[in-house]
Amino acid sequence: MILVTGATGHVGGELVRRLVAAGEPVRAMTRRPAEARLPEGVEAVYGDADDPASLDAAFACTEGAFLMSAQGVGTAPGPTHDLALAEAAARAGLRRLVKLSVLDGGAGADVIARWHAQAEAAVTDPSPGFAWTLLRPGRFMSNALQWAGQLRAGDEVSTPFADRPAASIDPADLAEVAALALTTDDHAGATYELSGPQSLTPADELAILGEALGRDLRLRPVPDDAARTGMAHYGFPPEVVDAIMQRTLESDRGAEVLPTVEKALGRRPRTFAQWAREHAGAFTD
Numbered sequence: 066m067i068l069v070t071g072a073t074g075h076v077g078g079e080l081v082r083r084l085v086a087a088g089e090p091v092r093a094m095t096r097r098p099a100e101a102r103l104p105e106g107v108e109a110v111y112g113d114a115d116d117p118a119s120l121d122a123a124f125a126c127t128e129g130a131f132l133m134s135a136q137g138v139g140t141a142p143g144p145t146h147d148l149a150l151a152e153a154a155a156r157a158g159l160r161r162l163v164k165l166s167v168l169d170g171g172a173g174a175d176v177i178a179r180w181h182a183q184a185e186a187a188v189t190d191p192s193p194g195f196a197w198t199l200l201r202p203g204r205f206m207s208n209a210l211q212w213a214g215q216l217r218a219g220d221e222v223s224t225p226f227a228d229r230p231a232a233s234i235d236p237a238d239l240a241e242v243a244a245l246a247l248t249t250d251d252h253a254g255a256t257y258e259l260s261g262p263q264s265l266t267p268a269d270e271l272a273i274l275g276e277a278l279g280r281d282l283r284l285r286p287v288p289d290d291a292a293r294t295g296m297a298h299y300g301f302p303p304e305v306v307d308a309i310m311q312r313t314l315e316s317d318r319g320a321e322v323l324p325t326v327e328k329a330l331g332r333r334p335r336t337f338a339q340w341a342r343e344h345a346g347a348f349t350d
């Protein structure tokens with residue numbers, strides 16, 4: 066049995082489908098099992114990383130687990146969700162664990178790096194008794210879904226950092242790498258930095274999405290000061306806002322096309338155009 070946390074999310078949802086297609090027994094963790102739309106045969110289990118006592122039942126009798134956390138950096142003194150999930154995994158005595166992290170993980174000195182260093186160490190140190198694999202992706206293609214509300218209302222999208230490039234990755238590719246690491250021994254102890262196949266700005270992605278939708282979409286750039294104010298308005302701690310601004314504006318890290326997906330899967334990573342065609346309905350329904 067493989068436990069997928071974040072099973073209703075972009076990566077976890079794709080992973081559940083891939084594991085089921087490969088014939089693996091899958092348990093899907095969610096805070097709302099009754100509402101989760103899961104493939105036939107998948108066992109839905111309640112689990113809330115905010116309620117560590119709920120996690121033992123979710124991890125019971127599993128051979129492997131995919132861990133992700135939706136806890137925002139800086140919203141707690143440390144990554145308590147990652148720690149609770151890693152501790153539950155260790156108690157369960159499972160064999161293989163894949164953790165979804167972020168590009169560069171704990172490298173660096175800012176609040177984001179400190180958070181992810183702790184989150185990754187919870188899985189890798191000290192000798193946890195299971196084989197672990199860390200996935201460190203850059204920007205997700207699915208972040209474009211943030212435009213869906215604006216695109217249902219019209220053809221214009223306001224977006225920050227419109228000219229900052231990233232080699233965004235399809236969550237489906239991440240899920241396929243995770244599925245391999247959960248079902249074979251070839252990825253034990255590996256830390257994978259992952260990207261998609263092209264370096265694109267949000268403006269480029271919007272143009273490609275417009276082609277998929279057959280619409281002429283316009284981008285209205287959000288000035289950097291307004292982006293900063295917006296993040297503060299949404300409750301991002303000031304230290305986190307500073308780190309995001311610095312990482313986004315002063316570094317091209319994340320724009321580089323990395324070979325990892327192709328090496329692991331033996332094929333090119335999926336393009337933003339493919340992602341856009343497959344998710345076109347999300348922008349119109």
Ligand SMILES: NC(=O)c1ccc[n+]([C@@H]2O[C@H](COP(=O)([O-])OP(=O)(O)OC[C@H]3O[C@@H](n4cnc5c(N)ncnc54)[C@H](OP(=O)(O)O)[C@@H]3O)[C@@H](O)[C@H]2O)c1
Nearest residue numbers: 071072073074075076095096113114115134135203204205
């Ligand atoms: N977006 C990016 O560009 C990017 C880049 C690099 C790394 N990442 C990492 O990717 C992860 C996000 O993955 P995603 O996009 O697949 O997620 P997502 O689609 O945003 O879904 C969030 C998932 O988290 C679950 N969740 C929320 N609160 C929870 C809690 N208290 N306990 C247990 N589960 C909880 C939700 O499950 P229920 O609501 O069903 O309980 C849902 O399945 C984050 O860790 C992020 O740091 C993202």
